[in-house]
Amino acid sequence: MRDLSAELLAWYDVHAREMPWRVGPSDRKAGVLPDPYAVWMSEIMLQQTTVAAVRDYHRKFLALWPTVGDLAAADDADVMAAWAGLGYYARARNLLKCARAVVAEHDGVFPDSYEQLLKLPGIGPYTAAAVSAIAFDRPETVVDGNVERVMARLHDIHAPLPGSKGELTTKAQALTPQSRPGDYAQAVMDLGATICTPRNPACGICPWRDPCAARLAGTAAELPKKTPKKKTPTRFGIVYVARRTDGAWLLETRPEKGLLGGMLGWPGSEWGDEPEENPPYEADWQPLNAEARHTFTHFHLRLKIMVDYADIDATPLRGTFLTPDVFSPTALPTAMRKVFDLAHMTLRDN
DNA sequence: AATTCGGGGGC
DNA sequence: GCCCCAGAATT
Numbered sequence: 049m050r051d052l053s054a055e056l057l058a059w060y061d062v063h064a065r066e067m068p069w070r071v072g073p074s075d076r077k078a079g080v081l082p083d084p085y086a087v088w089m090s091e092i093m094l095q096q097t098t099v100a101a102v103r104d105y106h107r108k109f110l111a112l113w114p115t116v117g118d119l120a121a122a123d124d125a126d127v128m129a130a131w132a133g134l135g136y137y138a139r140a141r142n143l144l145k146c147a148r149a150v151v152a153e154h155d156g157v158f159p160d161s162y163e164q165l166l167k168l169p170g171i172g173p174y175t176a177a178a179v180s181a182i183a184f185d186r187p188e189t190v191v192d193g194n195v196e197r198v199m200a201r202l203h204d205i206h207a208p209l210p211g212s213k214g215e216l217t218t219k220a221q222a223l224t225p226q227s228r229p230g231d232y233a234q235a236v237m238d239l240g241a242t243i244c245t246p247r248n249p250a251c252g253i254c255p256w257r258d259p260c261a262a263r264l265a266g267t268a269a270e271l272p273k274k275t276p277k278k279k280t281p282t283r284f285g286i287v288y289v290a291r292r293t294d295g296a297w298l299l300e301t302r303p304e305k306g307l308l309g310g311m312l313g314w315p316g317s318e319w320g321d322e323p324e325e326n327p328p329y330e331a332d333w334q335p336l337n338a339e340a341r342h343t344f345t346h347f348h349l350r351l352k353i354m355v356d357y358a359d360i361d362a363t364p365l366r367g368t369f370l371t372p373d374v375f376s377p378t379a380l381p382t383a384m385r386k387v388f389d390l391a392h393m394t395l396r397d398n
Numbered sequence: 399a400a401t402t403c404g405g406g407g408g409c
Numbered sequence: 410g411c412c413c414c415a416g417a418a419t420t
Contacts, residue, residue, distance in 0.1 A: 094415045101406065101414090135404025138418075172417045182415095192415040210399080237415050246413060247409080279411095307403070345403060382405060 053225035059255035060235035073231050084158040084183035085116045091175045117156050119147040129379035142170025160184040187229040189221045194240025200272035204261035208273040282348040285323045287316035289391040292358045292369050300367035311381045315367045328364040331356045338390050342383040
């Protein structure tokens with residue numbers, strides 16, 4: 049019986065991807081383990097997000113808040129502003145909750161077990177296994193999109209996701225070695241990211257090409273099967289962009305729950321088929337020629353933009369005028385940033 | 399089991 | 410345009 053994990057680790061020793069927060073295989077063999085805080089930070093940011101998109105944010109967060117204690121003591125608004133643009137903002141809210149829980153409940157030290165990690169905010173089955181394996185070298189099994197794809201192909205499993213997740217997890221667990229589990233977890237994911245890719249898998253140079261059932265059957269490129277998803281509808285909305293004579297912009301912090309929760313945004317209507325007009329204060333609002341278009345996970349959004357120059361003593365019913373010393377457009381989520389970029393062309397500096 | 403959460407890159 | 414991405418929380 050061949051040792052598949054050992055063969056993959058041999059491949060990983062040569063082909064491990066470079067990541068700023070990663071301790072490579074040679075250092076790990078010398079007994080070096082990464083900072084659990086940096087590993088946890090990377091895994092939260094990497095949820096449904098590419099390495100390329102994460103790199104600069106990870107560097108910025110570690111520079112602003114070098115330890116979990118620093119992050120736990122940070123202001124919520126500063127963390128949300130730093131996360132702006134990365135998406136899935138519940139991750140940022142849970143990031144803070146988790147940091148504060150680690151300080152309050154674990155004396156500022158990340159727990160090393162899957163069960164303890166799983167209890168923390170924002171840490172689910174994947175991230176608990178990843179932190180436990182990568183940061184503490186415990187033999188936990190990571191199951192992300194890469195592992196699902198690799199297992200579906202290795203075992204030629206045609207049952208569609210997400211229903212087949214349990215079966216794929218069982219297959220992945222059976223392969224997880226007791227030796228070098230941290231390297232192995234990263235090796236399977238690297239394999240999926242660089243060789244066993246969604247389209248055009250490079251089976252010819254895959255370390256698992258011989259034992260791969262899908263390669264033998266010629267079905268690798270069509271796996272994993274997924275249940276079909278329905279198409280995304282379009283919603284419409286109106287936003288009101290006001291600029292005061294001193295340069296301040298009228299903004300509001302969105303509710304904690306829901307889309308773009310906890311982020312800054314422009315006051316406006318609900319988003320639906322026919323948005324109602326509800327300006328934040330009475331004025332001669334002027335429509336902008338262009339509309340802001342943005343696509344979220346499950347719908348397209350088109351925002352009609354109304355603009356107004358506000359008097360210095362304007363008293364809005366909703367939102368707060370933020371002066372340039374406390375507001376930067378970089379703190380806006382991308383949809384709201386698109387509105388800013390369009391409105392700013394009209395509401396220029398005086 | 400389904401839905402709700404962002405945003406960008408590849409094709 | 411559609412698919413994917415080191416998924417989690419909620420319903």
